[in-house]
Amino acid sequence: MAHEAPFQLLHSELIHYICKTADGADSENGRSVTKLENMGFRVGQGLIERLTKDTARFKDELDVMKFICKDFWTCVFKKQIDNLRTNHQGIYVLQDNKFLLLCHMSAGKQYLEHAPKYLAFTCGLVRGALSNMGVKSIVTAEVSVMPACGDLAALIQ
Amino acid sequence: MAHEAPFQLLHSELIHYICKTADGADSENGRSVTKLENMGFRVGQGLIERLTKDTARFKDELDVMKFICKDFWTCVFKKQIDNLRTNHQGIYVLQDNKFLLLCHMSAGKQYLEHAPKYLAFTCGLVRGALSNMGVKSIVTAEVSVMPACGDLAALIQ
Numbered sequence: 001m002a003h004e005a006p007f008q009l010l011h012s013e014l015i016h017y018i019c020k021t022a023d024g025a026d027s028e029n030g031r032s033v034t035k036l037e038n039m040g041f042r043v044g045q046g047l048i049e050r051l052t053k054d055t056a057r058f059k060d061e062l063d064v065m066k067f068i069c070k071d072f073w074t075c076v077f078k079k080q081i082d083n084l085r086t087n088h089q090g091i092y093v094l095q096d097n098k099f100l101l102l103c104h105m106s107a108g109k110q111y112l113e114h115a116p117k118y119l120a121f122t123c124g125l126v127r128g129a130l131s132n133m134g135v136k137s138i139v140t141a142e143v144s145v146m147p148a149c150g151d152l153a154a155l156i157q
Numbered sequence: 158m159a160h161e162a163p164f165q166l167l168h169s170e171l172i173h174y175i176c177k178t179a180d181g182a183d184s185e186n187g188r189s190v191t192k193l194e195n196m197g198f199r200v201g202q203g204l205i206e207r208l209t210k211d212t213a214r215f216k217d218e219l220d221v222m223k224f225i226c227k228d229f230w231t232c233v234f235k236k237q238i239d240n241l242r243t244n245h246q247g248i249y250v251l252q253d254n255k256f257l258l259l260c261h262m263s264a265g266k267q268y269l270e271h272a273p274k275y276l277a278f279t280c281g282l283v284r285g286a287l288s289n290m291g292v293k294s295i296v297t298a299e300v301s302v303m304p305a306c307g308d309l310a311a312l313i314q
Contacts, residue, residue, distance in 0.1 A: 005203070
């Protein structure tokens with residue numbers, strides 16, 4: 001059974017719809033990405049509320065990030081983050097080697113320019129979740145290897 | 158774990174976004190519902206392709222509808238349809254007593270007028286799925302008891 005498919009397909013439709021209604025100019029493209037990021041933010045907020053309902057209080061930032069990598073990521077993307085790195089000064093890099101929202105894209109650099117649209121929602125998702133746990137952050141993403149390997153960097157402020 | 162939450166929250170955001178960009182007139186409201194229905198249609202098409210990849214050929218219409226009520230519904234809404242009725246002449250009524258996309262609404266008739274927005278995507282979803290299985294249909298929905306009891310009627314053409 002394809003349990004993750006409804007979310008993935010709905011996400012694709014959303015991107016399609018938002019980018020279709022934009023008029024194609026560069027500034028509009030940026031605005032679409034912002035819209036997607038904002039939607040992710042609100043979904044992240046709602047989601048973390050449900051997920052942390054019965055968890056114990058978190059010790060520190062690292063503890064919060066581990067929860068994001070494990071429970072939160074599994075809930076949305078049906079797998080854990082593969083690798084979490086940190087400089088212990090507020091920068092966390094989350095690596096997913098088979099990222100659900102990109103893994104249907106074809107390999108190669110052909111569609112690399114479209115990647116930001118497919119990552120914006122997820123950046124917002126993590127920022128929203130962190131925000132509701134009292135951690136203010138800037139979250140950015142980049143794709144190293146298409147189709148599916150994504151790095152998400154969270155800078156805690 | 159709230160497995161169905163990401164889909165549900167994303168669906169709410171989508172409705173919010175589409176209805177916000179509409180200008181509030183009645184015709185615009187109808188157009189929003191149509192947009193949601195169309196998005197559901199495409200998601201339903203994609204979903205049924207993945208779900209039926211390894212299934213045997215369906216005997217007849219009733220067999221198709223049973224698949225929708227069981228496998229398809231479970232994949233999207235994490236539960237089966239509670240009741241399937243038919244007049245054996247092309248009308249099928251699917252009843253869900255705890256419909257995921259409505260069950261977060263408060264009880265009573267206060268929000269009944271908003272129900273169509275929350276049902277449009279699902280109507281499209283079923284229509285898209287049926288369409289890709291070679292069954293042309295008209296799918297409508299109504300809410301009998303808020304918050305969560307929804308009837309979906311599929312008229313096979």
